[in-house]
Amino acid sequence: MKLHKEGTKILVITTILTILLSAGFYFGLASISIWLFAILELALIIFVVLIFRFFRVPKRSCPNEEGVIYAPADGKVVVIEDVEENEHLKEKRTQVSIFMSPLNVHVNYYPIAGEVSYTKYHPGKFLVAWHPKSSTENERSTVGFKTKSGVEIIMRQIAGAVARRIITYSNVGEYFSGGDQFGFIKFGSRIDIFLPTDAEILVNLEDKTVGSETPIARLK
Template identity: 55%
Template sequence: MRLHREGKTIMITTGLVLLALNLLAYFYLFSDNSTAITLLAIVSLILFLLVVQFFRIPTRPLTTGETQVIAPADGKVVVIEETVESEYFKDRRRQVSIFMSPLNVHVNRNPITGVVKYFKYFPGKYLVAWHPKSSTENERTTVVVQAASGTEILFRQIAGAVARRIIWYVKEGQPVKQGDEFGFIKFGSRVDLFLPLDAEIKVNIGDVTRGGVTVVAELPEKE
């Protein structure tokens, strides 16, 4: 396991603030109360470990396959439905949404290999991530990758009530590889996938996904 570069500043700042607070308590606030000092130290350690675990990148064997769409994030499947994707495709698609809690790994990975055909960032609100309007009104990014077969997959990072910063590492025209990082969302949110109607969905509502590992859907082979 390693720690994500996006967490460097937050982890250092959190560590210094907690250290200063504990030193202040030890020498001034609770100098004559060993129980309070011990409790503060324990709480501070737990808080720091929670921040550190948020930025972890576990070592795991990634799944690859030309016809497989891999989960872009760790989390829980909260939506599987046929819907109209109105931003790019402007037609009916199969939507799969993965909710990411603050305890999940927050690296976002490319679900397929291909070329980025479309990218756009939208500022917006911070509704709770499971709110029906969060995918169209919250801060978000939209990425469309076209596979070598010509199939296009749209995936969308969506900020939530807790997540207040979306980070991306892709741009239009860039080739991307399945399983590589395309972004990061700080402190919980969700990722939506929009798939062709003939895609065979391999997950169910409530399933727990692992980014870069879980097969979300199987695409038909192109003749």
């Protein structure tokens, strides 16, 4: 399993600090209390493993079945509802939202093949990602694209109370396949995807998703 390029700086700093802290624990505590030393070392190891695990990039293969929308991220479905998409399309859409905990893979994937038609970054608040207003008030990045059949879809990366950096690779005019990476959000977040209201939704609330592999909708 690979590590994501967005974690390079953090992982280097984490490794250096871990070595320094481990040495400090050894020279400062090992001779005083071997149990306290062992507990602190174990806590340090667990922390480092979690940081490295956060930036993992598992090998995925998107089925790319025609007309099927796959999950853009790992996580849990927290919203399925009809809403007004007021940023770009200005029309009613079915919103499906996936919440990513810090334990989930945080790579973001294109859910179907197409061409990028719109991108915009919005600064904002850092409400918890499942808060109803996080979709419109939090720091976020919106990507719009057209499928090969001409259907336009909107995706929105949303920062949360912990997530403080959104990375989006999309550029207007570029073509992509389902399963290609389009971004990364650091340390807990959410993705909203706005689908045509006549799309057949294939997931339910609380369902767990696997990015680029779980079908979440089928276009008419």
